[in-house]
Amino acid sequence: MGKGMSIRNFVKSGINIVCIVFIILNFALKYAHLSFLDGDVLFVPVIAGLVFFLFFLKREKLFSLFVQFRLFTALTLLFIVYYIFLDPLKDESLVYLVSKTLLFMMFALFMALNTDEYKRKCLKGLAILILIGLVYGSFSQTVDSETFRLSFGFMNANSAGTLAAIAFGIILQNKFFRKIIAIPAMIYLTYVVLMTGSRAALIVYVVAWFFSDLRKIPAYKYLLLLLPLLLLLPYFISYIGSMDANNSISRLMASISGKENIFRNREYAYGWGLKTFEDELMRGHGLARYGWTDPKFSNNNITSNPHNGYLGLGIMMGVVFGAIFIFILFWNCVKYAIDFFRNKREELRTYLFIVISILITAFVESYLIGINELMTSLFWCCVANIQFDYYIKSRVELHTGENSYAHVYE
Numbered sequence: 001m002g003k004g005m006s007i008r009n010f011v012k013s014g015i016n017i018v019c020i021v022f023i024i025l026n027f028a029l030k031y032a033h034l035s036f037l038d039g040d041v042l043f044v045p046v047i048a049g050l051v052f053f054l055f056f057l058k059r060e061k062l063f064s065l066f067v068q069f070r071l072f073t074a075l076t077l078l079f080i081v082y083y084i085f086l087d088p089l090k091d092e093s094l095v096y097l098v099s100k101t102l103l104f105m106m107f108a109l110f111m112a113l114n115t116d117e118y119k120r121k122c123l124k125g126l127a128i129l130i131l132i133g134l135v136y137g138s139f140s141q142t143v144d145s146e147t148f149r150l151s152f153g154f155m156n157a158n159s160a161g162t163l164a165a166i167a168f169g170i171i172l173q174n175k176f177f178r179k180i181i182a183i184p185a186m187i188y189l190t191y192v193v194l195m196t197g198s199r200a201a202l203i204v205y206v207v208a209w210f211f212s213d214l215r216k217i218p219a220y221k222y223l224l225l226l227l228p229l230l231l232l233l234p235y236f237i238s239y240i241g242s243m244d245a246n247n248s249i250s251r252l253m254a255s256i257s258g259k260e261n262i263f264r265n266r267e268y269a270y271g272w273g274l275k276t277f278e279d280e281l282m283r284g285h286g287l288a289r290y291g292w293t294d295p296k297f298s299n300n301n302i303t304s305n306p307h308n309g310y311l312g313l314g315i316m317m318g319v320v321f322g323a324i325f326i327f328i329l330f331w332n333c334v335k336y337a338i339d340f341f342r343n344k345r346e347e348l349r350t351y352l353f354i355v356i357s358i359l360i361t362a363f364v365e366s367y368l369i370g371i372n373e374l375m376t377s378l379f380w381c382c383v384a385n386i387q388f389d390y391y392i393k394s395r396v397e398l399h400t401g402e403n404s405y406a407h408v409y410e
Contacts, residue, residue, distance in 0.1 A: 273306025
């Protein structure tokens with residue numbers, strides 16, 4: 001028993017280091033000043049995670065992990081079936097299949113072996129990491145080369161804005177910092193969301209408020225709180241909209257008024273992506289073609305990103321397997337969301353906020369299918385925690401009928 005527990009503790013310590021290094025490297029890959037880094041650097045923590053997983057199997061049964069993380073199991077089996085029977089790029093796609101499976105295993109181990117307290121500390125660390133990166137980016141300001149929007153040190157202004165909105169939500173929804181620190185931090189993150197000009201980030205920002213403690217306020221108090229804000233809103237919009245910058249408010253208002261196409265700078269990528277999808281409607285182009293459009297459909301033989309995670313799934317796997325993937329994912333996420341609001345599962349609030357936010361922003365970014373994309377990693381990591389929480393909850397209710405499940409971790 002002692003030896004088994006020592007192996008478990010060894011795997012727990014190792015996988016914690018591996019996951020933290022993986023997220024930090026993922027973050028670094030989005031930073032303009034670290035452009036010398038290549039996505040292949042992520043293979044180091046992933047392979048290390050595989051080593052710890054093999055140690056884990058000395059004490060645990062693989063089947064148990066499959067049951068605990070049944071959503072990951074279902075999606076992995078879907079990938080495997082598609083790969084065997086339809087994938088036209090067997091050698092290239094094998095790399096994606098193995099990488100995605102290893103990521104699922106790594107996130108599953110991380111969430112299965114750690115307590116809620118440690119997971120919350122990781123959320124706090126993520127918010128601090130994003131905040132430090134954005135503050136540093138403010139002093140080494142970069143401008144998005146395509147849209148001339150502020151990108152706060154990141155390669156892409158939309159990434160900076162979305163990360164700022166996620167950090168805002170983490171701070172707002174948790175008591176990690178004293179108000180004297182939290183309030184200035186949230187004001188600064190709001191400034192970043194606005195000045196990156198990302199409409200997707202603005203949506204995540206609104207979702208962050210929706211998942212905050214404001215949900216607990218009685219309806220009449222909520223309306224009283226909104227009243228002064230609504231009175232000030234026209235003046236705020238007028239001020240921000242008149243600023244000489246491509247900020248989120250001015251771009252959103254331009255889209256609503258029809259002055260600017262809401263899909264400006266994306267309409268070509270969407271068009272190329274749709275043609276690529278229709279070109280291999282049933283079979284798909286292969287797992288290796290994640291975040292890809294066929295150059296033959298572009299004007300200048302350009303390989304682009306479809307900037308839509310759902311369309312990207314269709315390009316990869318075809319309409320049938322892509323639809324099955326989306327159905328399985330949404331079916332589970334809807335169940336999680338309904339149960340969260342019905343039973344007030346406060347410990348899952350921030351994780352569900354991140355999951356819902358990325359499901360929404362996946363309509364304008366390829367966030368669901370990448371293997372070296374920070375948002376994708378955050379999404380599946382949060383999904384892993386929610387899966388494990390519901391598995392433990394069902395086990396406890398089945399065997400004890402109790403509300404607490406701390407003893408299951410022993």
